[in-house]
Amino acid sequence: MKHTNPPKKLQDLNLMDRFLFSELIENAEAYKIILEIILEKEINFKGEPIAENEKRKELPGKIARLDVCAIGDDDRVYNAEVQKENENNMHKRMRYYGALMTSKLLPEGTIDYNKLSDLCMIVIAGFDMGGEGKYRYTVRRMYEGYPDKEVYDGEVILYLNTKGKDTAGVSNELIAMLEYFEETTDDKALSSGYDRIIRLNEIVASIKAIDEIGVKYMNAYEERMHDIQEAREQGEKTGEERGRTEGLEAGIAQGEASKALEMAKAMKVDNEPVEKIVKYTGLPKEKVELL
Numbered sequence: 620m621k622h623t624n625p626p627k628k629l630q631d632l633n634l635m636d637r638f639l640f641s642e643l644i645e646n647a648e649a650y651k652i653i654l655e656i657i658l659e660k661e662i663n664f665k666g667e668p669i670a671e672n673e674k675r676k677e678l679p680g681k682i683a684r685l686d687v688c689a690i691g692d693d694d695r696v697y698n699a700e701v702q703k704e705n706e707n708n709m710h711k712r713m714r715y716y717g718a719l720m721t722s723k724l725l726p727e728g729t730i731d732y733n734k735l736s737d738l739c740m741i742v743i744a745g746f747d748m749g750g751e752g753k754y755r756y757t758v759r760r761m762y763e764g765y766p767d768k769e770v771y772d773g774e775v776i777l778y779l780n781t782k783g784k785d786t787a788g789v790s791n792e793l794i795a796m797l798e799y800f801e802e803t804t805d806d807k808a809l810s811s812g813y814d815r816i817i818r819l820n821e822i823v824a825s826i827k828a829i830d831e832i833g834v835k836y837m838n839a840y841e842e843r844m845h846d847i848q849e850a851r852e853q854g855e856k857t858g859e860e861r862g863r864t865e866g867l868e869a870g871i872a873q874g875e876a877s878k879a880l881e882m883a884k885a886m887k888v889d890n891e892p893v894e895k896i897v898k899y900t901g902l903p904k905e906k907v908e909l910l
Contacts, residue, residue: 626840629833633803635781638836640701643825644687644831645670654689654697656796657741657755661694680816688720692738696724698714699741701800705869709748711778713740721774728840737773743800747780752796780854792816883907 632639644650649668668689689697698720702709717740722734742748749756756778760770781797783789785902795811798822808820826832879900887895897905 626837629836632827632836634800635701635703635743639803639823639826640743640840641687642799642832642835643672643819643823644689646822646826647689649819650687650689650697650699652819653699653796654741656790656793656815657779657789659737659793662697663791664688665692665694693737695737695739696720697739697741699743701743701745703745705744705746705748709742709744709778717774717776718828735773737775739775739777740773741777741779743779743781743797745781745801747782748778749780750798752780752784753787753883754780754789756780756795774812884910 626886628634628640634640634643634654645668647664651662651664653901668687670687687699691697692906703857706712708843713908721735724738726734727731746754758776758778760772761776762768762770779793779797781801783794783797786794790815792811792815795813796816796819798809799811799816803820803823805820807822807908808817813815883896883902883906884902886899893904893907897904900907
């Protein structure tokens, strides 16, 4: 398969690249550091983070790819992902992901919805979701007309902005970590001055040094290119079929129009009334009168 652009080297990836981020947070220590910096509280997990990297058809007509989930010792479920570009569908995408994950959280055979685990979904974005220059936006359901009255359903979405400007309400360590996500280098980690970010960088370096991860990265790239090529070929095939169909329909229509015109001319020669010619040919009255 020919590639117009070679992939970035694994060593050149930063944490805004989905592959590297997903590999990192499969490491419980790294995931814990990231969540604790974001949420500004201690997080302890029940077991290891759960990777959901494969494509799975969960709902009709939709392929979902969730990232890595972790369950806290308070039974809250954490899901985090990175998003480089604004595809202008994030709110509805999170609505869909939330529904997908919620459907898995209620124990089988249970109808007591109060047993549903709380869910915290985190998006680390390379753009400003709220448009206010903030580093962090928190999304919860509220009663309309009552901005201080929250509908507590156990779900919260956090949008983080790596390009924020307004430092109010966020820690300097969070800002430093978001900057490190954009520039994942030794120098950036060391210059942050934060031990947890330096430790995060050590884990990143160890991941990049694993040969199997390099192979996995190239396989993921090949699979992605194959999917793109397959989609392109399918699009071209659909376009060709549509073109043939439209051409055939246009030809039939043109032939029928020519027949109608010839019939109208013959009827006109026989001095048939205009109204009759219009009735039998389907031509506009104005066109018949000009013959």
